[in-house]
Every structure is written in C-alpha cells, then in structure tokens.
Amino acid sequence: MSPGREAWRRFKRHRLAVICTVILAFIVLAVLLGPWLWRVPISDIDFSARMQPPSWAHPLGTDDLGQDLLARMLYGGRISLAVGLAAMLIAISVGVVVGAVAGMSKGPVDVFLMWLTDLFLSLPQLPLLLLIFYLFNDSLKKWVGTEMGVFILVVAVIGGLRWMPVARLVRAQFLSLREKEFVEAARALGASQWRQVHILPNAMGPVIVAATIDVAAAIIAESTLSFLGLGFPPDIPTWGRILFDAKDHMDIAPHWALFPGLLIFITVLTINYIGDGLRDAYDPRRVL
Amino acid sequence: MFSYILRRILIAVPSLLGISFVLFSVLALAPGDPFGELVNNPNIPAEVAAALRAKFGLDDPLMVRYWNWLSAMVQGDWGFSFISRVDVETLIMQRLPITLLVIGSSQILALCIAIPVGVYAASKPYSLFDQVASTLAFIGFSLPTFFTGILLILFFSIQLDWLPFVYRADIAETGWRFYWEHLKQMIMPVTVLGLFQAGSWTRYVRSAVLDVIRLDYVTTARSKGLSEKVVITKHVLRNALIPVVTLVALQMPAIFGGAIVTEQIFRVPGIGSLIISSMLANDTPVIMAVTFVFSALVIACNLLADIVYGWLDPRISFA
Numbered sequence: 046m047s048p049g050r051e052a053w054r055r056f057k058r059h060r061l062a063v064i065c066t067v068i069l070a071f072i073v074l075a076v077l078l079g080p081w082l083w084r085v086p087i088s089d090i091d092f093s094a095r096m097q098p099p100s101w102a103h104p105l106g107t108d109d110l111g112q113d114l115l116a117r118m119l120y121g122g123r124i125s126l127a128v129g130l131a132a133m134l135i136a137i138s139v140g141v142v143v144g145a146v147a148g149m150s151k152g153p154v155d156v157f158l159m160w161l162t163d164l165f166l167s168l169p170q171l172p173l174l175l176l177i178f179y180l181f182n183d184s185l186k187k188w189v190g191t192e193m194g195v196f197i198l199v200v201a202v203i204g205g206l207r208w209m210p211v212a213r214l215v216r217a218q219f220l221s222l223r224e225k226e227f228v229e230a231a232r233a234l235g236a237s238q239w240r241q242v243h244i245l246p247n248a249m250g251p252v253i254v255a256a257t258i259d260v261a262a263a264i265i266a267e268s269t270l271s272f273l274g275l276g277f278p279p280d281i282p283t284w285g286r287i288l289f290d291a292k293d294h295m296d297i298a299p300h301w302a303l304f305p306g307l308l309i310f311i312t313v314l315t316i317n318y319i320g321d322g323l324r325d326a327y328d329p330r331r332v333l
Numbered sequence: 334m335f336s337y338i339l340r341r342i343l344i345a346v347p348s349l350l351g352i353s354f355v356l357f358s359v360l361a362l363a364p365g366d367p368f369g370e371l372v373n374n375p376n377i378p379a380e381v382a383a384a385l386r387a388k389f390g391l392d393d394p395l396m397v398r399y400w401n402w403l404s405a406m407v408q409g410d411w412g413f414s415f416i417s418r419v420d421v422e423t424l425i426m427q428r429l430p431i432t433l434l435v436i437g438s439s440q441i442l443a444l445c446i447a448i449p450v451g452v453y454a455a456s457k458p459y460s461l462f463d464q465v466a467s468t469l470a471f472i473g474f475s476l477p478t479f480f481t482g483i484l485l486i487l488f489f490s491i492q493l494d495w496l497p498f499v500y501r502a503d504i505a506e507t508g509w510r511f512y513w514e515h516l517k518q519m520i521m522p523v524t525v526l527g528l529f530q531a532g533s534w535t536r537y538v539r540s541a542v543l544d545v546i547r548l549d550y551v552t553t554a555r556s557k558g559l560s561e562k563v564v565i566t567k568h569v570l571r572n573a574l575i576p577v578v579t580l581v582a583l584q585m586p587a588i589f590g591g592a593i594v595t596e597q598i599f600r601v602p603g604i605g606s607l608i609i610s611s612m613l614a615n616d617t618p619v620i621m622a623v624t625f626v627f628s629a630l631v632i633a634c635n636l637l638a639d640i641v642y643g644w645l646d647p648r649i650s651f652a
Contacts, residue, residue, distance in 0.1 A: 164351045166583060167635055169627035171590030172608060176624050177359055179612045265477050269594055272479045273609055285479075292483060292598070296491050303487075306480040314475040321471075 052250075055326040062322020065315035072312055076126060079119035087116045087282060098300055106300040108290060118305055121282040125264055125309075128199055128283075132263035135204025137256050140211025145245060147212065148219020159216070162209045170206045171269065177202050178275055195277050203266045211255050218248035250327030257320035261313045268309050284309045341639045345632050352628045353406070357399050360621060406625065412618035416611070421622045425604060429626070432603030435522050436592050442527030443534055450531075451538025452565060452573075458543060466535060473532020478591045481525045482598035489521065496521055500601040522599045526591050530584070537580045541573040575646050582638030585631050 057063060090112060099106045104115050147158035178198060185194035222228060268285030270276035272292075277283050279290065284305040291302035393401070405411070411421040450470075454463040490498040500518050545551065546569055554568045555561075593605035600606065604623050611619040
C-alpha cells in the first residue's frame with residue numbers, strides 16, 4: 046500500500062476528523078460558490094432594514110446599513126480562507142528551507158539558524174504584527190491599492206512569523222536521518238550535499254500536520270487584526286471585520302456578531318480536528 | 334543554583350538584543366519619517382528641518398542610530414508621547430500593573446483548571462471524563478479570544494446584566510464595595526484569557542502525564558504501597574510538569590497577543606489597549622516602547638521557565 050493511501054486509511058479511523066472534513070468542505074464550497082447562488086450585492090444599503098434579525102429575505106439578518114449579512118459573510122469568507130492558505134504556504138516554504146539548510150549544514154550555519162528560530166519564537170507576535178502593519182500599511186496601499194496592499198501585508202507578516210515550528214521539525218528530521226543508510230547510499234553514489242534533500246519526503250507527515258494548524262492560526266491572526274480595526278477596510282467584509290463592526294451594537298443586534306464569530310470558530314475547530322486526525326494518520330508509532 | 338540563573342540571564346541578553354534589533358530595523362526600514370510632519374511643513378525652513386534631523390541623528394548610519402536608540406532605552410529614556418504629552422515610561426508604568434494583574438490571574442486560573450483536569454483525564458485514559466475533557470479542551474483553544482469575549486458580554490452583561498463590560502479604573506466606592514466592584518469587572522477578562530490557555534494546557538498536561546504514568550518507577554512507587562494521591566502528586570506530577578513548563582514558556586507570545594485582544598474588548602486600561610489606541614492615533618514612540626516591553630516580558634517569562642525547569646528537573650546541574 047502506498048504511504049498516501051495508508052495515511053488515508055488511518056485518517057478515516059478518526060471519525061471526528063472525517064466529520065470535520067465534510068463540514069469544512071461545505072464551508073469552503075459555500076464560500077466559493079455561494080456568491081453565485083445568493084445574488085444579493087454585499088454593499089446594497091437599505092436603511093429601512095437596519096439591524097434586522099434573521100428572516101427569509103435576509104437569512105442571517107442585516108447590519109447597521111441594512112446590508113445583507115449572508116452575502117457579506119460569503120464574500121468575506123473567501124478572503125479569510127485565502128489569507129489562511131497563503132500565509133500557511135509562506136510559513137511552510139520558509140520553514141522547510143530554513144530547517145533543511147540548518148539540518149544539512151553542520152557548524153556555525155546551523156547554530157545561527159537555530160538561534161534565529163529561537164529568536165523568532167520569542168518575538169511577541171501580535172504586537173509585532175500590529176507594529177509592522179502600522180508602519181508599512183500606508184505606503185503599500187499607495188503602491189498596489191488598498192485591497193491588495195492589505196492582503197499582501199497580512200499574508201507576508203502572518204506567514205513570516207509562523208515558520209519556526211516547521212523549521213524545527215524539518216531540522217530534527219534531517220538530524221535523525223542524515224546518517225541513515227539510504228542517505229549514505231545516495232552520498233556513496235556521488236550525490237552532492239544538496240541532493241541530500243532525499244530526506245525531505247520523510248519529513249512530510251509532521252509538516253502536513255503543522256501546515257493544517259498554520260491555516261487555522263493564520264485565520265485567527267487575520268480575524269484578530271481585523272477585529273482590532275487594523276486589518277481590512279470596511280468594504281472588504283472579512284469575518285473579523287464584520288465582528289469589529291458588530292461589537293458596538295451587541296445589545297440591539299446580537300446576531301450580527303454571533304454569526305461571523307461562530308463561523309470563525311467552526312472553521313478553526315474543524316481545521317484543528319483535521320490536524321489531529323492527520324497527526325494520528327502520520328504517526329508511525331501508533332497502531333490503528 | 335545562583336550560577337545557573339546567572340548563566341540563563343547571560344543567555345537571555347543576546348536574545349533581547351536580537352529582538353530589539355529586529356524592532357529597530359522594522360522601524361528604520363519603514364517608509365516615511367518619524368519627523369515627516371515637521372519636515373514637510375512649509376512653515377519650517379529647510380535649514381531648520383535639516384538642523385533638527387542632525388540633532389536627532391536621523392542621517393547617521395543605521396548601526397549608530399541603533400546604538401543611540403538602545404542606550405536611550407536602557408537608560409529608561411523612552412521618548413515623549415505625541416498624544417498624551419507625557420513621557421512614554423510614565424505612561425507605560427501607569428498601565429503595566431493592570432496588564433500584569435490580568436495576565437497573572439488568568440494564568441493562575443488556567444493552571445487551576447489544566448493541572449487537575451489533565452492529571453485526572455490521564456489517570457483514566459479514554460474514559461468518559463477524558464473524552465469530555467479532551468473535547469472541551471479542543472473547543473477551548475479553537476475559540477478565538479475575541480469571540481469568547483463577545484459571547485461572555487452577550488450572556489453575562491446584556492442578557493443577565495450581572496457583570497459590567499467596561500472596565501473602569503475610577504470606582505467611586507470605598508472599603509469592601511471598592512474591592513467587590515474591582516473583582517466583578519476583572520471576572521470576564523480573566524476568564525476569557527484563562528479559558529483559552531486552559532484548553533491547550535490541559536492537552537499538554539494530559540499527554541505529559543500519560544507519558545510518565547506507565548514508567549517503571551511509578552509502578553515501583555505503587556508497589557511500595559504508596560497511596561495513589563502520593564504517587565500522582567509526588568512522583569508523577571513533578572516529572573510530567575517538566576515538558577509542560579517548556580510548552581507554557583513557548584506559549585507566552587500567544588498569551589500576550591490574547592491579552593491585547595481582551596484588554597481591547599473590555600476596555601481594560603493596560604498596555605495592550607494602549608498599543609491599539611496609539612496606533613489609531615499615530616503615536617509612534619508609545620507603539621515602539623510597548624512592543625519593546627512585550628518582548629522584554631516574553632524573554633523574562635522564558636527566563637522564569639528556565640529557572641522553574643532547573644528546580645523541577647534534578648538532572649540539570651547547577652554547576
């Protein structure tokens with residue numbers, strides 16, 4: 046049986062993870078296809094329907110400008126999920142490169158890279174995220190436009206502050222496999238040091254698990270930033286941004302805050318459970 | 334022990350320097366000028382602006398500027414807030430105690446939940462209690478702090494009207510009422526932060542105890558006739574806590590992030606809400622100083638974790 050299918054067989058044993066995969070797939074599909082099916086414009090202002098509770102016309106209610114929350118959440122979800130995925134890709138790429146270089150090279154390079162990893166691990170991430178955002182936001186906006194500027198900044202900073210666990214995982218894998226026979230065989234065949242990347246596929250399991258968790262963490266980071274009013278502008282209704290707008294009207298319109306909050310929570314919870322299932326699936330010590 | 338602590342402090346210094354350098358580079362690389370407003374103001378002649386730039390050393394090489402900034406920070410001269418019109422260090426010293434109080438109490442709350450629940454769940458693995466606790470822990474750390482805060486406000490402040498949702502520093506009561514009012518407004522922020530941490534820590538404690546509880550020395554302790562309570566508290570827990578301490582220290586940056594969100598939701602006047610309001614008001618010196626304080630706190634917590642580690646693990650030699 047191929048390793049991939051073996052992992053799938055083991056993953057299926059984790060019932061909750063499978064259920065969560067289905068729920069997450071539903072959310073992703075809704076966000077991708079929803080705006081075509083639910084054709085209410087996201088910025089249609091209707092003052093006669095301000096802060097309405099859920100009804101047939103507006104299944105999730107409306108906000109203080111009478112805008113339809115379902116349409117806004119479907120649209121904003123695309124951005125929230127895209128930020129999560131893109132930030133994860135950056136974190137994983139940086140982490141794999143740093144970890145692999147540190148694991149392959151002995152001596153000062155390894156020591157320096159691990160010092161750097163530890164340094165980044167003890168950076169206070171949210172304050173730093175806020176600081177970078179505050180300092181660079183305006184000029185990037187002028188460069189590539191508001192939406193793209195915020196997106197690039199959020200993704201780069203969140204990704205750039207989350208590569209450390211992956212780097213450690215990959216390095217640990219390199220250290221433990223560097224002296225194994227198949228690497229020695231590759232070396233004996235005259236493979237250069239850089240061909241030692243043979244080791245990399247062996248680190249896939251833990252990296253995939255870390256990648257899953259990173260998506261959840263990035264979604265939370267983006268929502269936090271938007272929730273603090275420092276992320277995306279109001280015309281890009283990410284889930285965190287809707288919560289930020291809703292939090293001052295909770296006594297009149299609790300649904301406005303509850304729905305986006307629930308959606309963030311469910312997305313993060315399902316991703317974390319999938320990560321848990323993948324960890325079981327890729328853990329060679331576990332008999333399933 | 335003393336030389337061990339000293340060695341740890343010596344290791345912490347380069348990290349603090351490294352972090353301060355990262356912070357400074359971010360500031361230096363940022364487009365725009367901290368004195369931009371002054372320089373672009375047409376009422377200020379070019380030579381005055383140039384003199385100002387020279388006076389504040391803005392045209393010096395990066396390393397010189399870093400050195401000047403660092404020595405000023407070390408001497409406690411953190412600059413002057415553009416908005417509040419007071420020294421930054423005064424502002425931060427006013428706000429820091431409340432942040433430390435909220436974070437400290439929430440950590441104690443988290444430990445009081447995580448250790449008993451984690452140990453009990455691990456001593457009966459895969460029982461009903463274990464499964465319920467694991468599920469709740471998963472929910473606990475998947476719930477973002479801002480959403481827990483909103484839920485608590487909706488339920489306890491708006492529905493039940495039990496707790497105030499705006500933190501007030503000036504309570505016009507005296508005696509017992511004063512403390513009671515303070516306690517009441519602390520409950521929700523502390524719970525939000527504490528529950529978030531308790532979720533992940535319960536998982537750590539559970540898996541650490543599970544790793545230890547099957548070891549031979551625990552069986553030996555049991556077969557000596559020691560009571561289960563003594564075995565768990567004296568033999569298992571101490572060993573299990575060693576990896577937990579490391580994980581807790583690694584979580585510190587996330588805890589400070591959660592503190593910023595919590596302070597912002599409940600309007601707690603700590604340094605977390607200070608950084609947000611300074612950002613909205615473009616008060617750069619305060620933002621830099623608060624970020625620096627947060628970094629220093631993270632390093633201090635790592636140091637503390639190392640010391641606790643040395644106390645818990647007799648294999649670490651102090652020599």
